[in-house]
Amino acid sequence: WGTRMAHLLHEGAFNINRGGYEGAYEVAGRVLDTRDLLAKLFHAESSRQVIFTPGVTWSLNMLLQGLLCPGDHVVVSGLEHNGVMRPLFHLCETGGISYAVARTSVTGEMTAKAVEEQIRPSTKLVLVLHASNVCGTILPIEEIGAVCRKHGVFLRWIPPRARGRFRSICRRCGIDFLAFTGRQGSERAGRGSGDS
Numbered sequence: 618w619g620t621r622m623a624h625l626l627h628e629g630a631f632n633i634n635r636g637g638y639e640g641a642y643e644v645a646g647r648v649l650d651t652r653d654l655l656a657k658l659f660h661a662e663s664s665r666q667v668i669f670t671p672g673v674t675w676s677l678n679m680l681l682q683g684l685l686c687p688g689d690h691v692v693v694s695g696l697e698h699n700g701v702m703r704p705l706f707h708l709c710e711t712g713g714i715s716y717a718v719a720r721t722s723v724t725g726e727m728t729a730k731a732v733e734e735q736i737r738p739s740t741k742l743v744l745v746l747h748a749s750n751v752c753g754t755i756l757p758i759e760e761i762g763a764v765c766r767k768h769g770v771f772l773r774w775i776p777p778r779a780r781g782r783f784r785s786i787c788r789r790c791g792i793d794f795l796a797f798t799g800r801q802g803s804e805r806a807g808r809g810s811g812d813s
Contacts, residue, residue, distance in 0.1 A: 659795060673775065674700040676796040680773060681705060687713030690739040692732055692770075694756060695721040696749040701775075705744075715739075725752040729760035736768050746775040762791045 631638075633645040652664040661667060670676045681704055685691070691705060695718050708714040717735040721727045732743060743765050748755045758774060765772040773794040 673796045673798050674704070677701060677773075678704050680794055680796075681708055681714075682712075684771070685712065685714050685741060688739055689714055689741040690737055691716040692719055692735045692740055692743045693717075694719050694727050694732075694745045696725070696727070696751070696754055696756070697744070697746060698775075701744060701746075721754070725749065725754040727754065727756055729757050729764045732761050733764045733768070736764070736770060740768065740770050742771045742773060744773045758792075766791045 625644075631641040631644045633641050633648060635641070648669070649664070652667040652669075655661070655667045656664040659667075668676075670679065677700065685708060691714065693701065693705065693716055705714070705716055709716060717737075719727055719731040719735050721731070732745075736743075743761065745756055745758070745761060747758055762772055764770075771793045772791060773796070774792045775796055
């Protein structure tokens with residue numbers, strides 16, 4: 618994969634959607650093809666639902682700032698990364714957003730019931746990871762998805778680094794927003810090097 622990226626950077630780093638020449642059209646075509654493939658992989662309705670960003674934190678900020686309005690409430694797990702909590706805390710201080718943390722047990726386990734207990738009428742989003750890279754806890758994403766559908770709440774999921782089996786999870790769980798890195802842990806699988 619590194620050789621292909623090096624070739625693209627040296628031979629094909631064109632400014633797509635702004636250049637009216639063959640190289641720019643070729644790279645734009647590759648981007649569109651990749652979006653189509655990812656849409657099929659995750660059962661998106663359209664490749665227009667697939668975007669690339671510089672990183673997962675960037676994606677998270679786009680979601681939080683684009684979806685949430687003053688008065689909205691968010692539920693998170695007690696296992697979330699600093700890259701999730703800092704933007705959310707900032708919006709609580711500056712944007713009139715509030716959040717609640719679904720409780721975990723002393724062993725780091727969390728249930729869908731713990732999420733449901735934190736949902737209020739103003740809850741718009743449940744934001745959870747799939748597996749903690751600190752303690753190894755795997756959240757019950759299917760059950761959490763069912764709780765979100767029951768209450769009409771959006772679900773934003775950050776899947777595990779090993780993405781081999783999360784295609785079927787996306788279909789079953791009613792995930793509204795998915796962000797994953799195409800870089801970390803993916804070199805052996807030959808996947809992309811950008812984030813989405």
